[in-house]
Amino acid sequence: MAARILMAEDNRADVTLVREALKVHQLACELQVVEDGELALRFFEALDADANLSCPDLLLLDLNLPKVNGEEVLSHLRVSRRCAQMPVIVITSSDSDKDRDMAHRMGAARYFRKPSDLAEFMRLGAVIKGLLEKAIPG
């Protein structure tokens, strides 16, 4: 079964690059995208409300999101009923120690700084692959 990944990202160019990275690493995934923080929160609320829906396997979270920022999304996620344990990769262009500390504190599995070099960006595919293998053994 293909892994289900939720991506909270307003920059479509980055979404495309992520799709490219998944493709490069031959990851068969279902990538669902929400374009702002508020939509991300609604997504998790809907999950908590409906037991028939299942939690995605991974969240790719941009920090600089419209309406509700990535940090708030992460803190809501950590207290949600069904997805509190969901692995998260923070994907951001920020290099600030403050953001790194925050991500670490909120239990983000990885902190991936968006590089401008294409080859480096493609490495994100390997990072995702590694995490999914750990999260869904076998």
Next chain:
Amino acid sequence: LIAGQVFDRYPQPLPLQRMARHYGISPADIWRQARQQAPISQSRLKVYGDVLQFLGQAYLRQRYAAILDQKLLEVNHRHRLLIEGVIDYALFTVDRGGSITSWNIGAERLYGYTEEEMVGGNFARLFTPEDIAAGEPIEEIRKAEINGWKQEGRWQIRKDGSRFFGSGAITAIGEGEFLEFGRVMHDETERRASEEALSQARKLESIAILERRVEERTRELERSNEDLKRANADLEEFAYTASHDLQEPLRNVSAYSQLFRKLYEGKIDEQADEFLGYMVNGARRMEVLIKDLLIYTRTTAASDEPIASVDAAAVLETAIRNLDAAIRESQASITFGALPYLPMAQIHLQQILQNLLSNALKYRKAAEAPVIHVTGGLQTGGWVISVKDNGIGIDGRYAERVFGLFKRLHAPEQYSGTGIGLAICHKIVERYRGRIWVESELGKGSTFCFLIPVA
């Protein structure tokens, strides 16, 4: 007869003349008769003279003593009346040991003791316990004895135990065994209190003025501190914006130009490939420029590191370690002589040395391994550190230009870099009110020097 001769020849005839007049004898008569007599011997004359002198003096003493006693009594009486009449001033006399020998009505009013209570007693009882403990009563008399007079201003104790501030003087009167001391005291408590209140008020006023000034100054300092904090915050904000917001779209341009090349290179035509190459390089270059600009801005921001005396040799060694790869790749040899301690933040000195060494390694002659020598010493105006290389050198016309931000003398294809290194050095040295310059000739190596003023 003898008297006549004595009058004439005795060296001190005056009392005898007076005696002669007293008995109604004319001295001229005596002289006349005396001259008719045979002269008596000098030695007898002396004996008679002495006897007569004694008799005369004894007589005078007796005669005038009564008059003097009378006069003295009159004077004493007048003085006594005068002294007793002074009621606003305490006037009393004490002997050498401080025993009171007289006590006027003013003293009685001021201190509350009657004459009977005080005469014969010691004046030390008028002093405060502190003054007594310090030996002041005896000291007062001692000083009056030495100088004849001493002004006094001190707290005194009344009979009822209350205190007043007495102001006045103590004066030595008479001499030898008759030596006494007259003490005059006046109650100055109120005047002193009002003077103190006045001086206190003046002090308070001065303090208030000072406090106002300090407050104003503090406010000014706080304002400029706030300005500085705001400026630093603005700078940090700018740095963050530059690092994030500016790089964000550029990152997409860069990544997508690379993705485009990956997917379409060789599929359109040669010119498309060439243009794509420019796009990719341009975006990369822009990225480096933004990063360098950030480093440059951070350099100008106040360093948190305290300005201390930093060992230039140790810092140079760190810089050399950091450039290890470039040194090995270029097979450079770097040497240095004795280097001073410089009054600057270590990070700043490291930035300068590393930039200068890095340039010396980079702008080397193609066929020659870099030879770099660093020296330092005290010159007029401060410490000067020089970095001498055997590289390509700089045309004298551009010696100033090389320190400008993003100013370069070579195409990026020839020598990489954005032209930020020397601009950073320049900025740092300026921060320490120093200067940086280059001595060079094209093709003959360069010597970069910077001066840091002695702290």
